[in-house]
Amino acid sequence: MSSTAEASALYDLPGPRARGRHRLYGFGALLGIAGLLAWLGYELVSTGQFSAAKWIPFQYVGIQELLWHGLLNTLRAFGLTVLLALPFGALFAAGRLSDHRVVRWASTLVVEFFRAMPLLVMIFFIFVAMRVQPLWALVAGLTLYNGSVLAEVFRAGVLAVPRGQREAAYALGLRKTQVMAYVLVPQANRAMLPSIVSQLVVALKDTSLGFLITYEEFLHAGKLIATNLDYDLPFIPVVMVIAPVYIGMCLLLSWLAGAIERHGRRSPRQ
Amino acid sequence: MHVLTANWSTYWQGFVGTVELTAVSAALALVLGVLIAGFRVSPVPALRAFGTVWVTILRNTPLTLLFFIVVLGLPRFGISLPFFTFAVLALGCYTSAFICEALRSGINTVPLGQGEAARSLGMTFGQTLALVVLPQAARAVVAPVGSLLIALAKNSAIAGSFSVVELLGTYRTINELGYDIVWTFVWIAVGYLVLTLAISALFNLLERKAAVAR
Numbered sequence: 001m002s003s004t005a006e007a008s009a010l011y012d013l014p015g016p017r018a019r020g021r022h023r024l025y026g027f028g029a030l031l032g033i034a035g036l037l038a039w040l041g042y043e044l045v046s047t048g049q050f051s052a053a054k055w056i057p058f059q060y061v062g063i064q065e066l067l068w069h070g071l072l073n074t075l076r077a078f079g080l081t082v083l084l085a086l087p088f089g090a091l092f093a094a095g096r097l098s099d100h101r102v103v104r105w106a107s108t109l110v111v112e113f114f115r116a117m118p119l120l121v122m123i124f125f126i127f128v129a130m131r132v133q134p135l136w137a138l139v140a141g142l143t144l145y146n147g148s149v150l151a152e153v154f155r156a157g158v159l160a161v162p163r164g165q166r167e168a169a170y171a172l173g174l175r176k177t178q179v180m181a182y183v184l185v186p187q188a189n190r191a192m193l194p195s196i197v198s199q200l201v202v203a204l205k206d207t208s209l210g211f212l213i214t215y216e217e218f219l220h221a222g223k224l225i226a227t228n229l230d231y232d233l234p235f236i237p238v239v240m241v242i243a244p245v246y247i248g249m250c251l252l253l254s255w256l257a258g259a260i261e262r263h264g265r266r267s268p269r270q
Numbered sequence: 271m272h273v274l275t276a277n278w279s280t281y282w283q284g285f286v287g288t289v290e291l292t293a294v295s296a297a298l299a300l301v302l303g304v305l306i307a308g309f310r311v312s313p314v315p316a317l318r319a320f321g322t323v324w325v326t327i328l329r330n331t332p333l334t335l336l337f338f339i340v341v342l343g344l345p346r347f348g349i350s351l352p353f354f355t356f357a358v359l360a361l362g363c364y365t366s367a368f369i370c371e372a373l374r375s376g377i378n379t380v381p382l383g384q385g386e387a388a389r390s391l392g393m394t395f396g397q398t399l400a401l402v403v404l405p406q407a408a409r410a411v412v413a414p415v416g417s418l419l420i421a422l423a424k425n426s427a428i429a430g431s432f433s434v435v436e437l438l439g440t441y442r443t444i445n446e447l448g449y450d451i452v453w454t455f456v457w458i459a460v461g462y463l464v465l466t467l468a469i470s471a472l473f474n475l476l477e478r479k480a481a482v483a484r
Contacts, residue, residue, distance in 0.1 A: 009385030026316030
């Protein structure tokens with residue numbers, strides 16, 4: 001799970017006696033954790049969470065379809081958010097880097113406002129006050145928030161490109177748009193991709209806010225099953241199915257971010 | 271303005287609820303975050319593994335799902351607490367994972383030589399941690415912890431959609447009385463802006479205090 005011990009500011013590489021002591025601590029910690037898990041398991045069994053009756057619903061095709069549609073709806077909201085938030089971010093990052101004061105101020109205002117506002121307040125506002133359909137209220141809220149964060153990521157990325165690159169490009173007689181498109185953005189892209197994908201993990205997790213405005217996504221499907229009296233309220237089984245799927249999807253995206261970072265670290269000049 | 275003056279007590283209670291929820295959750299998140307970060311930099315492999323599992327699970331689970339588990343799940347085990355406590359548990363545990371990672375990276379920025387120097391002076395592990403490593407790490411993590419607490423204040427809105435004890439939740443009460451919904455939301459937004467700006471001002475001050483003189 002975690003790498004082997006390395007020296008840190010806190011301790012040297014442990015020697016044989018320290019390693020023995022650590023094994024002892026580790027054993028104690030494992031006993032404690034095992035005790036907690038055993039208590040949890042006992043509670044689960046004694047409240048009948050593993051009885052066949054609670055798991056029966058997952059055998060029904062209707063229930064499986066409900067979960068599947070929920071998952072697809074989650075992915076639909078996520079996909080639409082990605083498609084809309086990336087251009088939104090690029091547009092406002094360009095706005096914040098603009099030479100025109102009015103454009104710069106307006107973009108700054110928009111980006112700062114949507115970053116400061118709780119996402120759920122925006123989603124509720126769009127859903128309740130503007131009477132937009134749940135899917136589009138969710139996508140709009142996610143786009144405004146994640147787009148604003150991405151705008152900051154893009155802006156930081158472009159500013160992080162060494163100044164000489166820009167100066168050289170201007171010296172060659174390129175225009176502003178050309179400098180941006182041919183020199184700055186391609187270089188910034190490499191540095192930014194991991195942060196962009198990490199932000200997409202946040203967007204993916206936040207799609208579950210749709211549950212609160214009755215968008216029929218994955219968590220919504222889970223709640224429908226978990227609160228069904230006909231199946232003896234299978235809450236724990238539902239959580240045991242739903243949570244790993246969310247964690248898995250997020251880990252997959254994080255892994256992608258890590259893979260891109262490792263790929264990007266390889267210098268093209270080698 | 272009328273929406274605000276006519277519903278001042280509801281609005282004020284909601285705002286105070288948000289502030290309380292944020293403050294208590296932040297305290298829990300900081301305590302848990304420091305503890306788990308201690309696990310993650312510990313020389314004991316079993317504790318490191320526990321820290322990794324804690325962070326991986328909580329960072330990759332949607333907060334809404336955590337609320338769902340805590341608010342609807344714990345009562346199934348006969349654990350019935352006030353909603354406020356449930357909300358603090360969900361928000362505090364969730365944020366602790368992010369604070370832990372910020373602290374861990376802060377601790378890792380402290381140069382190895384600092385610890386080596388402390389050991390050669392004969393300091394114990396506890397002294398090294400408390401007197402040498404943590405004060406240096408703390409400077410590095412003021413800014414990230416500040417933005418995590420702002421995120422926490424914003425995330426507390428999710429609690430409001432489960433119950434009215436919180437600023438966003440007040441919209442339901444005010445809406446039922448037939449007031450203009452757009453203005454209701456405008457004032458709720460102002461409430462959150464005031465809170466997040468206050469936290470960010472506080473941390474800007476801390477950041478200036480913590481800045482290394484060059």
